[in-house]
Amino acid sequence: MRIALDVMGGDNAPAEMVKGAFEFLQTADESVSLILVGQEPVLMAEVAIYPFDESRVRLLAAEDVVGMDEKPAKILKTKPDSSIVRAVQLVRDHEADGVVSAGNTGALLTSALLLLERIPGVRRPAIATFIPTAKGGFLLCDAGANVDVRASDLVQFAIMARAYAVHEMHIKQPRIGLLNIGAEPGKGNELTIRAYAQMSEQVDGFIGNVESRDLFADAADVVVCDGFVGNVLLKLSEGIIINLTQWVKYELMQHPISLVSLPLLRPALNKLRQALDWEEHGGSPLLGVNGVVIVAHGSSSAKAIKNALHAAQDSVQNNLIVAIRDGIAEHMEITEERHVVTT
Amino acid sequence: MRIALDVMGGDNAPAEMVKGAFEFLQTADESVSLILVGQEPVLMAEVAIYPFDESRVRLLAAEDVVGMDEKPAKILKTKPDSSIVRAVQLVRDHEADGVVSAGNTGALLTSALLLLERIPGVRRPAIATFIPTAKGGFLLCDAGANVDVRASDLVQFAIMARAYAVHEMHIKQPRIGLLNIGAEPGKGNELTIRAYAQMSEQVDGFIGNVESRDLFADAADVVVCDGFVGNVLLKLSEGIIINLTQWVKYELMQHPISLVSLPLLRPALNKLRQALDWEEHGGSPLLGVNGVVIVAHGSSSAKAIKNALHAAQDSVQNNLIVAIRDGIAEHMEITEERHVVTT
Numbered sequence: 001m002r003i004a005l006d007v008m009g010g011d012n013a014p015a016e017m018v019k020g021a022f023e024f025l026q027t028a029d030e031s032v033s034l035i036l037v038g039q040e041p042v043l044m045a046e047v048a049i050y051p052f053d054e055s056r057v058r059l060l061a062a063e064d065v066v067g068m069d070e071k072p073a074k075i076l077k078t079k080p081d082s083s084i085v086r087a088v089q090l091v092r093d094h095e096a097d098g099v100v101s102a103g104n105t106g107a108l109l110t111s112a113l114l115l116l117e118r119i120p121g122v123r124r125p126a127i128a129t130f131i132p133t134a135k136g137g138f139l140l141c142d143a144g145a146n147v148d149v150r151a152s153d154l155v156q157f158a159i160m161a162r163a164y165a166v167h168e169m170h171i172k173q174p175r176i177g178l179l180n181i182g183a184e185p186g187k188g189n190e191l192t193i194r195a196y197a198q199m200s201e202q203v204d205g206f207i208g209n210v211e212s213r214d215l216f217a218d219a220a221d222v223v224v225c226d227g228f229v230g231n232v233l234l235k236l237s238e239g240i241i242i243n244l245t246q247w248v249k250y251e252l253m254q255h256p257i258s259l260v261s262l263p264l265l266r267p268a269l270n271k272l273r274q275a276l277d278w279e280e281h282g283g284s285p286l287l288g289v290n291g292v293v294i295v296a297h298g299s300s301s302a303k304a305i306k307n308a309l310h311a312a313q314d315s316v317q318n319n320l321i322v323a324i325r326d327g328i329a330e331h332m333e334i335t336e337e338r339h340v341v342t343t
Numbered sequence: 344m345r346i347a348l349d350v351m352g353g354d355n356a357p358a359e360m361v362k363g364a365f366e367f368l369q370t371a372d373e374s375v376s377l378i379l380v381g382q383e384p385v386l387m388a389e390v391a392i393y394p395f396d397e398s399r400v401r402l403l404a405a406e407d408v409v410g411m412d413e414k415p416a417k418i419l420k421t422k423p424d425s426s427i428v429r430a431v432q433l434v435r436d437h438e439a440d441g442v443v444s445a446g447n448t449g450a451l452l453t454s455a456l457l458l459l460e461r462i463p464g465v466r467r468p469a470i471a472t473f474i475p476t477a478k479g480g481f482l483l484c485d486a487g488a489n490v491d492v493r494a495s496d497l498v499q500f501a502i503m504a505r506a507y508a509v510h511e512m513h514i515k516q517p518r519i520g521l522l523n524i525g526a527e528p529g530k531g532n533e534l535t536i537r538a539y540a541q542m543s544e545q546v547d548g549f550i551g552n553v554e555s556r557d558l559f560a561d562a563a564d565v566v567v568c569d570g571f572v573g574n575v576l577l578k579l580s581e582g583i584i585i586n587l588t589q590w591v592k593y594e595l596m597q598h599p600i601s602l603v604s605l606p607l608l609r610p611a612l613n614k615l616r617q618a619l620d621w622e623e624h625g626g627s628p629l630l631g632v633n634g635v636v637i638v639a640h641g642s643s644s645a646k647a648i649k650n651a652l653h654a655a656q657d658s659v660q661n662n663l664i665v666a667i668r669d670g671i672a673e674h675m676e677i678t679e680e681r682h683v684v685t686t
Binding site: 133144148181188190192211213216217227228229232233235236238240241243244247 | 554571
């Protein structure tokens with residue numbers, strides 16, 4: 001198995017990308033190899049410090065780099081020889097089985113959509129992001145790829161995210177919840193009321209509506225919503241956790257006893273931080289395209305990249321794409337839903 | 344000034360409602376009086392334990408009570424003599440200047456909408472809820488009254504919430520942000536992209552898009568969004584804060600040092616809890632109806648009711664309704680926007 005890694009993308013590229021790659025190789029099965037994609041002089045300089053088995057690491061030169069704030073719409077035309085585009089092309093050309101990038105998310109999505117194309121029947125590929133909580137965590141889908149969606153799209157997000165929960169996260173019977181503002185079936189906006197009815201019929205393991213107040217209390221394994229709401233939820237979770245933990249620390253420091261007790265409490269505080277650490281959870285899959293694509297967080301360190309590569313490896317090994325294809329094929333009728341426009 | 348209080352609504356009714364009422368009277372100006380609305384035997388039994396000045400407390404009997412889970416749509420027909428409906432009628436009949444209820448929110452909204460009617464030009468009344476944070480807090484509008492809205496509704500939510508921030512919260516130049524999933528003007532879904540353009544032209548103090556990750560870091564004083572997203576955000580904040588603080592406590596308790604240090608750290612932990620305590624912030628105004636209506640949290644204690652009554656008093660004293668009427672009148676063109684349907 002070969003996985004392509006965009007070495008140029010992300011706030012900590014290239015050093016942390018390459019470090020993460022070699023950390024991955026030490027923990028991964030011998031049969032897994034990597035293709036590192038980036039500008040040649042950068043690649044040569046970075047890999048020079050690691051002793052490595054050439055049968056497990058291939059270097060692929062790409063002239064260009066896509067900036068983190070660049071508009072992604074025409075990336076295949078404007079930057080055809082960028083590390084993101086080249087890395088995705090490796091999957092299209094069957095030279096790699098999956099791809100990981102911490103670079104410009106829009107450029108990665110556009111490249112994947114145009115080069116790998118969608119799995120038959122999928123209308124909108126979506127991003128699934130794992131949100132760690134004190135009780136374990138949940139997979140949020142869509143986390144931001146689609147801001148305006150139909151009810152049938154939510155059904156597809158559920159089917160695709162369920163496949164990931166089963167085949168990569170190894171949850172046998174994932175509980176699939178529809179994010180809503182009330183528990184009863186009739187609650188919500190037009191979108192969620194329609195989605196509830198469709199999901200009840202078509203999604204295995206559908207447990208009904210889940211409210212946001214219960215998400216951090218283990219309400220579901222997979223939480224389905226549109227990408228606008230999902231992105232608000234994702235960033236709010238990050239924001240609250242960061243601000244709250246900083247604040248707890250600040251308040252504790254204001255009291256003289258803290259000078260004595262804080263160092264002793266450190267193991268507990270570290271355990272908290274570690275449980276909420278997204279870097280443990282290996283990036284977010286782009287679900288619905290014909291290939292394994294893992295979107296790593298822009299600020300990924302080597303640890304996050306190592307875990308994202310493991311997520312790619314697991315997805316390939318466990319035939320995620322086949323599982324999604326089968327799941328979507330079983331429910332082809334949902335793609336034929338006519339979109340009723342209401343004011 | 345007279346404020347009506349629904350004594351029968353809320354999880355802790357009637358005892359905490361009545362207790363909160365008398366606590367309010369002790370701290371409020373002598374010129375403020377209350378009308379307590381509820382079933383006669385309940386009222387008589389509850390007020391019996393408080394010595395009170397009859398010039399400041401009037402009792403009004405209402406036969407019925409609206410259950411917390413009752414469907415609110417036809418409440419005026421099904422429960423015309425309920426405490427919620429009677430309390431709102433007092434405002435309509437100019438016997439009270441404002442009303443507070445911790446009862447069935449939908450019934451309160453329906454009663455207010457039908458009995459008080461909307462301020463001229465307002466299409467959709469909205470709920471504004473204060474969310475406390477470590478840095479102070481922000482007013483969220485709409486927090487759940489309208490799940491499907493137009494861009495022009497968001498403009499009105501901004502104008503109405505701004506009036507509340509100025510006239511009740513006493514913020515001179517509130518910073519008004521549009522909740523979005525990116526900082527740049529072109530970001531978001533169809534609704535927020537259109538709303539951004541309209542708000543830029545029509546909302547004083549508009550600071551552009553704010554992302555959810557920054558809300559707990561004092562990004563804005565007023566945060567505008569549709570009621571679906573607002574309700575998700577509100578309940579997620581509550582859920583994360585409750586779960587995270589419980590978890591911090593649990594983890595700290597796992598370490599032997601905690602037996603010594605936790606009691607000493609208690610002042611710091613209490614300060615945290617107090618700052619995040621919504622009960623300090625006096626209920627949520629329903630903005631856009633012809634009268635001061637404060638929606639108290641269903642689980643309100645006496646303290647929350649006392650603060651909700653103070654919010655009602657401040658809103659009346661500072662002419663909130665006039666301020667909203669003027670703000671809306673200045674921007675009447677937004678109500679004439681034709682709704683362009685897009686698929």
